[in-house]
Amino acid sequence: MTGGPLVLGIESSCDETGVGIVRGHTLLADAIASSVEEHARFGGVVPEVASRAHLEAMVPMIDRACRDAGVRLDDLDAIAVTAGPGLAGALLVGVAAAKSLSVALGKPLYGVNHLAAHVAVDIVEHGPLAEPTMAMLVSGGHSSLLLVPDITQDVRSLGSTIDDAAGEAFDKVARVLGLPFPGGPHVDRVAVDGNSGHVFFPRGLTSGRDMERHRFDFSFSGLKTSVARWVEARERAGEPVPVADVAASFQEAVVDVLTRKAVLACREHGVDDLLIGGGVAANTRLRAMARERCDAAGIRLRVPRPGLCTDNGAMVAALGAAMVSRGCAPSALDLPADSSMPVTLVQV
Amino acid sequence: MLLLGIDTATSAVTVAVHDGDGVLAECSTLDARRHGEYLAPGITQTLADAGRTVDEVTAVVVGTGPGPFTGLRIGLVTARTFAFARGIPVFGVCSLDAMAHQAWLEDAAGLGQSLVVATDARRKEVYWARYNVCPAGALRRGEPMVAKAGAIADDVRGLPVAGRGAVLYAEWFGRRVGPLDVSAGALADLAARRLAAGEELGAADPMYLRRPDAMPLALRKQVLP
Numbered sequence A: 001m002t003g004g005p006l007v008l009g010i011e012s013s014c015d016e017t018g019v020g021i022v023r024g025h026t027l028l029a030d031a032i033a034s035s036v037e038e039h040a041r042f043g044g045v046v047p048e049v050a051s052r053a054h055l056e057a058m059v060p061m062i063d064r065a066c067r068d069a070g071v072r073l074d075d076l077d078a079i080a081v082t083a084g085p086g087l088a089g090a091l092l093v094g095v096a097a098a099k100s101l102s103v104a105l106g107k108p109l110y111g112v113n114h115l116a117a118h119v120a121v122d123i124v125e126h127g128p129l130a131e132p133t134m135a136m137l138v139s140g141g142h143s144s145l146l147l148v149p150d151i152t153q154d155v156r157s158l159g160s161t162i163d164d165a166a167g168e169a170f171d172k173v174a175r176v177l178g179l180p181f182p183g184g185p186h187v188d189r190v191a192v193d194g195n196s197g198h199v200f201f202p203r204g205l206t207s208g209r210d211m212e213r214h215r216f217d218f219s220f221s222g223l224k225t226s227v228a229r230w231v232e233a234r235e236r237a238g239e240p241v242p243v244a245d246v247a248a249s250f251q252e253a254v255v256d257v258l259t260r261k262a263v264l265a266c267r268e269h270g271v272d273d274l275l276i277g278g279g280v281a282a283n284t285r286l287r288a289m290a291r292e293r294c295d296a297a298g299i300r301l302r303v304p305r306p307g308l309c310t311d312n313g314a315m316v317a318a319l320g321a322a323m324v325s326r327g328c329a330p331s332a333l334d335l336p337a338d339s340s341m342p343v344t345l346v347q348v
Numbered sequence B: 001m002l003l004l005g006i007d008t009a010t011s012a013v014t015v016a017v018h019d020g021d022g023v024l025a026e027c028s029t030l031d032a033r034r035h036g037e038y039l040a041p042g043i044t045q046t047l048a049d050a051g052r053t054v055d056e057v058t059a060v061v062v063g064t065g066p067g068p069f070t071g072l073r074i075g076l077v078t079a080r081t082f083a084f085a086r087g088i089p090v091f092g093v094c095s096l097d098a099m100a101h102q103a104w105l106e107d108a109a110g111l112g113q114s115l116v117v118a119t120d121a122r123r124k125e126v127y128w129a130r131y132n133v134c135p136a137g138a139l140r141r142g143e144p145m146v147a148k149a150g151a152i153a154d155d156v157r158g159l160p161v162a163g164r165g166a167v168l169y170a171e172w173f174g175r176r177v178g179p180l181d182v183s184a185g186a187l188a189d190l191a192a193r194r195l196a197a198g199e200e201l202g203a204a205d206p207m208y209l210r211r212p213d214a215m216p217l218a219l220r221k222q223v224l225p
């Protein structure tokens, strides 16, 4: 596969400065710099720290992506950039860099939705998306179920979290268990040796009435509090906390709800293809349970490799390339960064 | 030589094209909240007004602040990326120096021996620096600082003052002179003069003068009563 538009994508919505280059459906480069270690002692991403890091990493990542891909900036057909949602100050660094490339090179600019890009990244992993595709995005910033007839212009929201994002719950529970930030990989790691049936933690929004009002919505705040209470009660009683068992039990509750609702959404909307993306899609238990339940329901499951699930520039380039291929018009040079960009708006 | 000048350290989103002899074109928009929206179209517009194209630009010069962080970074990342994409150098000039230079260009004689530049640092503070007025220009004494206007020494505050800080905190400052915000034309002109004099220009690195606001992780909150 050597055909298709050559697109450079820039991502800076949170703490990763990502620059990816895609030709058609082929990933050529995925340069990424992360400020995650600078945030660890704060227990969460500090926007100003992230923005400062984006400024310093931007040109080096553009340079590295071009070298890795073996292309010159002049060869590009278009520039794509995450316009939102995300941290306002962080987004602005990427958007300004993308605009500057567009002006300096005379190339069209596409301002795209970060969430749609999480879905589109699987094009470079497993080829063009089925239309429609059901997409479940789970990360530290979002948890959504999306019906996607056309990733370049038609994304519909079926539900999302009404409180914490799934990844946020992992971070908070990791703190309770004394595990480092970001919590996702650490909970996943220690849970491997735990008994997931040790504690039955609540499955948010899965009971009768909630399933009517919040059929495809998620809630992880109650779960997180429930874990904290359970752990504190043990500590106060002077009993040891079985960290691996609690991590596994918590993870089981999250993954159970996510996969149950995703499969239900596919069934009810007559969709045969489920795609899971976002940082939490790197979780091994989520991947395993989704595989089991999709196989049982006759649903084809696609999950990008873990490195493409977390935030990166390749996903933005992949969506940009899909847009150029479909003949979508470029964005205007005065496009704003939109920190609360709705998931249904694919392009600004 | 064709310099592209950019500054976003004050309320102005300002772009200029300078050919070494003078400013060919300049576009400025006052909007402290929309630097990211006006800057790129401003570059296109300014080059068009100057009758030049992107491939004729030989260097980029950008204001390094100090200024509110989010706006400041937009100018810096735009300048760095433009220069990288065109394969040309990028230089930084202190944004307060550009304002002092403009005050000096406009009326050097009217300034007396010294002036202060004070811009809005938000949180009831100003970014400020003091300058000596010389035949060669306005020369900064020391590094720029951030402070409450009332905390700056009386004899410094009493000097002629340029910049928006002089309007926001008029009760503390003396006679107003020069511009309220940065002009990229003045910034590029200052850079062109320094280059012509054989001086080295600085890097396009931000002058933040403040650390990020962030509290290290507190002790875990208890959820049980």
Ligand SMILES: [Zn+2]
Pocket: A114, A118, A139, A141, A278, A279, A310, A311
């Ligand atoms: Zn994301």
